[in-house]
Every structure is written in C-alpha cells, then in structure tokens.
Amino acid sequence: MPSFLNAITVAVAFSVAVASPVDFQKRKAFTLHQVERTQFLKNGAQSKLRTLRKYGATIPEGLVEAAAAAANGSAPAVPGDAYDSLYLTPVTIGNTTVQLDADTGSADLWVFSSLQASSQLTGHDYYKVDSSKAISGATWKISYGDGSGAAGKVYADKVVVGGVTATSQAVEAATSVSSQFQADRDTDGLLGLAFSSINTVKPTPQKTFFDTVKSSLASPLFAVTLKYHAAGTYDFGALDSSKYTGDITYVNVKTTNGFWEFTASGYSIGSGSTTTSSIDAIADTGTTLLYLPTAAVSAYYRQVSGAQDSSSEGGWVFPCSATLPNFSLVIGGVKQTVPGKYVNYSPVTTGSSTCFGGIQDNTGIGFSIVGDIFLKSKYVVFESPASGTPRLGWAQQ
Numbered sequence: 001m002p003s004f005l006n007a008i009t010v011a012v013a014f015s016v017a018v019a020s021p022v023d024f025q026k027r028k029a030f031t032l033h034q035v036e037r038t039q040f041l042k043n044g045a046q047s048k049l050r051t052l053r054k055y056g057a058t059i060p061e062g063l064v065e066a067a068a069a070a071a072n073g074s075a076p077a078v079p080g081d082a083y084d085s086l087y088l089t090p091v092t093i094g095n096t097t098v099q100l101d102a103d104t105g106s107a108d109l110w111v112f113s114s115l116q117a118s119s120q121l122t123g124h125d126y127y128k129v130d131s132s133k134a135i136s137g138a139t140w141k142i143s144y145g146d147g148s149g150a151a152g153k154v155y156a157d158k159v160v161v162g163g164v165t166a167t168s169q170a171v172e173a174a175t176s177v178s179s180q181f182q183a184d185r186d187t188d189g190l191l192g193l194a195f196s197s198i199n200t201v202k203p204t205p206q207k208t209f210f211d212t213v214k215s216s217l218a219s220p221l222f223a224v225t226l227k228y229h230a231a232g233t234y235d236f237g238a239l240d241s242s243k244y245t246g247d248i249t250y251v252n253v254k255t256t257n258g259f260w261e262f263t264a265s266g267y268s269i270g271s272g273s274t275t276t277s278s279i280d281a282i283a284d285t286g287t288t289l290l291y292l293p294t295a296a297v298s299a300y301y302r303q304v305s306g307a308q309d310s311s312s313e314g315g316w317v318f319p320c321s322a323t324l325p326n327f328s329l330v331i332g333g334v335k336q337t338v339p340g341k342y343v344n345y346s347p348v349t350t351g352s353s354t355c356f357g358g359i360q361d362n363t364g365i366g367f368s369i370v371g372d373i374f375l376k377s378k379y380v381v382f383e384s385p386a387s388g389t390p391r392l393g394w395a396q397q
C-alpha cells in the first residue's frame, strides 16, 4: 500500500472506528469525521493580541477582552485560621483538589503526596503520584525562614488555579515535611509565586505556575487581594477595578534574589510626619507579619502603652486592649497605610491578655518583609512582562 494511504488508513481508523485495510479497499466513498482537538485549541484573539503587541500595532477595541475571556482566572484566598496566619487557595493537581498556601516569597509548587508515610497524611488532601509522570532524577528540598521545610520528587501534571490551566506543570511531591507542616492539617502544600530562579528542583530548576501560564494570560500579571479575617482572591491575567479604589502606584522590582523586591522611601506612624528611610523589602504573601528595620519598629511601639520587646515571647508584645496607631510605608511616593487594628496579630497564647505584634524587627533577615499584616489592606499587582522590568502595583482596597 502506498505510504500516503497508510496515513489515510490511520486517520480513518482514528476518526471512524478501526477500519481494516480490507474494509477500506471495498469502500467506494467514505466520510472523514473531524474531531475537534480542543486540547491544542489556541485562543485566536490571544494570538492576534500577542502579534499586534509584538509589532507595536494599535490594539482594536475589544481585542484584549476577547483574549482575556479564555485564559484569565480568579481563585479564592481563605484565611487558614482566626488570625490570618496564612491564606489557603484550592488548586487542582491531576484530579485531586488540594489547599495550597500561595506564596510570593518562594518558587516551589509542592504538595503532600502518597510518597509520604501515611501517618503524615491524616487530615490532608494529597497528590497520588503516577510514576509515568515522574521527571526522572529530579528532586527538591526547601527551607523557609521559620525553620520549616519539605523535600521530595518531581512530576509533570495538569494544574488548575482559578480556572487557569497549566497542562504540564512541575509538581513537587513531598516524601517528607517538617513538624510545622505535619502539625498544620489545613495546609496541603505551597504554590510558589516568586521568580523561578529560586526554584529548588535539582538538577534543573522548574518554572512556577505563573511562569508556566504567563504567556497565555491577557496580561503577564497576577493581582492579590488578601483581606482582614475574610476571604480574598488571587486574580491571574487582568486587573479588577472593583477590588481597589484610587490609582495603582507602580514601583520597579529587583529580581536578583528571586523575590518581588522593592524599595520604600520612608514610613510614618499615626498622623505623624514621614521619616525618610530607604527600606529594601519583599512583598511576601507567605509571611504572616510585617518585618521592618529596628528604628521604624521602635518608633512604632513607642506610641503603644505597655508595649515591650519580649525575649520570652519572641518579639514585640502589648496589652490586647492597647490602641494601635496606623502605620504607613511610602511606596512610589505614595503613602500606603495599614489600619492600627491590623497590627494586633493574636494573643500570645489562647486566652492571654498579651498580644503579639504584627510589626516585628527584621534583624537577621537581611531585608524587610511586607507580609500579610500589610498586604491585607492593599490590592497588589505582581507584573512580570515577557521582556522588561517586573513591577509591583499598590492600591488601597
């Protein structure tokens, strides 16, 4: 049989059930039913938008919206406890939905898995590994600022966050996790959203979920709306003007350390004057508190009666009844204010009348960390264009 007929036979077999060569030769005419191969379906509007942008052409009305229709998405960020210690986001990996801590301060997507001792899996949803999806020879091991960590092996699988699909995403399946994670039955793993340069997979670092899907989004960004004692969102691919007021102020990001790192130019406390101070900080959704230079922290707690930097409690504490002043950072020339009540993180132990401060000293860290205490009053845009400098955008919720 001529070679081109082989192809037709295979095509016919594939689309009209298996037709043996004998059947095929008897037939005078046949129908080739087209099968829509949606998994390869590209968003035409997206392709046109990308081309027009590439060549600097005018973008016609409605094209961005059309392109956005298929690729963007939004996922919830739900407080993991009564104190907003962390926020959890449902993520579907393969055919299991797990609760991950979306973390702009790290770059590994890792999850509790069937590789762990079953005793570690009690109370968790977890990823059931399929050895046929393993990335051969790849391992990972991560440690966080609080001494917690995890390690394991790597698989390539489908990951969906808020309707945004990465068809083949590096999924880091845990073989072991630290005691902090074993004790926390709410967190099934982390969704790293820092830069892929700090992904811990060896021998070849893997892309974050955002890096995997970025080119399919209408815009190369995700926007974070964490909330005080309430569910917020992670939006991918577009801004949502219903989630913020006023303007978004953008500042450039330094990516050399792999973080969303920026510089604030000063701070103020309550209605006081602004102190000019260059503060190198990272925007970190995976860190609970706000860690700042000693001078700013001391100046803040000088305004709080009964506040003390307690070695026994591990940081600044105050009477839970204290009135806390607002705190502002100057970012991009604009004062971004956190309400004083957000600075009351939690009682040092359940029922105590002594509360642990949401503002703490950054000594020993090497930079400041703008964590959830600060972020939960803001609409924050994490933008990383295909070429050019990444930016952070800040607006009031």
Ligand SMILES: Cc1noc(C)c1CN(C)Cc1cc2n(n1)CCN(c1cc(N)ncn1)C2
Residues within 6 Å of the ligand: 080, 081, 085, 086, 101, 103, 104, 105, 106, 144, 145, 146, 148, 180, 181, 184, 187, 190, 284, 285, 286, 287, 288
């Ligand atoms: C419960 C609970 N309470 O507070 C936390 C946190 C938990 C979660 N639980 C104890 C486990 C845990 C430990 C960590 N996480 N989750 C999130 C990742 N960690 C980070 C991320 C980052 N960007 N920077 C520093 N550490 C440390």
